[in-house]
Amino acid sequence: GAVVSQHPSRVICKSGTSVKIECRSLDFQATTMFWYRQFPKQSLMLMATSNEGSKATYEQGVEKDKFLINHASLTLSTLTVTSAHPEDSSFYICSATYRGPSTDTQYFGPGTRLTVL
Amino acid sequence: QKEVEQNSGPLSVPEGAIASLNCTYSDRGSQSFFWYRQYSGKSPELIMFIYSNGDKEDGRFTAQLNKASQYVSLLIRDSQPSDSATYLCAVHLSGYSTLTFGKGTMLLVSP
Numbered sequence: 001g002a003v004v005s006q007h008p009s010r011v012i013c014k015s016g017t018s019v020k021i022e023c024r025s026l027d028f029q030a031t032t033m034f035w036y037r038q039f040p041k042q043s044l045m046l047m048a049t050s051n052e053g054s055k056a057t058y059e060q061g062v063e064k065d066k067f068l069i070n071h072a073s074l075t076l077s078t079l080t081v082t083s084a085h086p087e088d089s090s091f092y093i094c095s096a097t098y099r100g101p102s103t104d105t106q107y108f109g110p111g112t113r114l115t116v117l
Numbered sequence: 118q119k120e121v122e123q124n125s126g127p128l129s130v131p132e133g134a135i136a137s138l139n140c141t142y143s144d145r146g147s148q149s150f151f152w153y154r155q156y157s158g159k160s161p162e163l164i165m166f167i168y169s170n171g172d173k174e175d176g177r178f179t180a181q182l183n184k185a186s187q188y189v190s191l192l193i194r195d196s197q198p199s200d201s202a203t204y205l206c207a208v209h210l211s212g213y214s215t216l217t218f219g220k221g222t223m224l225l226v227s228p
Contacts, residue, residue: 104214
């Protein structure tokens with residue numbers, strides 16, 4: 001099946017530092033990837049849509065200068081949390097769109113748990 | 118406003134029973150429908166998708182779609198304690214790359 005990986009799985013950083021999270025589609029090419037954030041016991045929140053070779057589309061209320069997204073290739077998208085603060089601590093999950101014969105399907109990565117001290 | 122509605126639960130069923138999870142959606146242009154399972158602290162994993170009216174079976178799981186009534190359901194037969202998780206319904210609208218997710222239904226299967 002379609003596999004999506006994320007790295008790192010867990011990161012702890014000091015306030016003010018930047019953190020980069022990688023999302024890779026391992027066995028398929030994904031023109032579109034998505035970044036979500038999920039706080040404990042809350043729903044998935046879509047942050048942005050990442051398209052290969054173009055600028056990401058951010059959801060309302062998500063600061064594009066704080067959450068930098070780069071979709072460098074058909075198998076790699078990165079999310080950089082710049083100048084991280086404790087309120088950015090969350091579970092960040094990417095997904096990638098697999099174009100099947102009957103429908104497009106989103107497969108999720110395992111997620112990255114970010115803790116900002 | 119595209120909306121996907123799910124009962125938050127928890128839905129409690131005994132081991133071996135059939136669990137029935139329901140989802141309604143507002144946009145008649147919706148094309149594809151997905152069920153994901155999310156264990157606590159983990160990311161969602163795809164269970165199955167459906168895009169034609171009727172039933173689609175995969176092992177212990179059956180997805181049911183009724184476009185006229187705008188609902189999609191997931192049946193889990195012979196429920197196991199390991200099925201205890203939050204089940205997310207997601208809808209894909211033609212022409213849009215994003216999925217619209219419901220808030221999920223928590224399922225608890227007691228031994």
